[in-house]
Amino acid sequence: MGIFVGLVVVLAVVGAVSSVSGALAGRIHRLERQNARLERRLDLLMTHLGIEERTEPGMAEVRALLLKGRKIEAIKEYRRLTGAGLREAKEAVEAMER
Numbered sequence: 001m002g003i004f005v006g007l008v009v010v011l012a013v014v015g016a017v018s019s020v021s022g023a024l025a026g027r028i029h030r031l032e033r034q035n036a037r038l039e040r041r042l043d044l045l046m047t048h049l050g051i052e053e054r055t056e057p058g059m060a061e062v063r064a065l066l067l068k069g070r071k072i073e074a075i076k077e078y079r080r081l082t083g084a085g086l087r088e089a090k091e092a093v094e095a096m097e098r
Contacts, residue, residue, distance in 0.1 A: 036091065043095065056081065066097060 046053065058081045065074035071093065078089040 027096065032087075036062060039091075039095070043098070062093065071097075 058077070062074045062078050062081070065077060066069075074096075075086070075089045075093045078084060078093050079086065082089070082092075084092065
């Protein structure tokens with residue numbers, strides 16, 4: 001009977017952790033979408049006001065790769081320069097395309 005109770009406890013803990021993990025993943029996804037919307041709005045405001053974003057050293061190479069149609073290489077270079085994750089780098093490089 002002791003093994004059965006232990007198994008039930010383990011399953012309950014696994015279920016609770018899974019539930020919390022799913023809730024956190026959903027929250028992270030919502031925050032990422034909200035952040036993307038805010039960045040688009042900021043980009044529109046900056047464009048409207050004629051403000052250009054300062055570029056970090058090396059971003060000229062990222063832009064050059066984009067102009068050559070080498071988007072994947074541009075994303076890799078952006079990641080190398082900034083330490084950004086794949087998703088953040090992809091979004092940043094795609095924003096440069098606009």
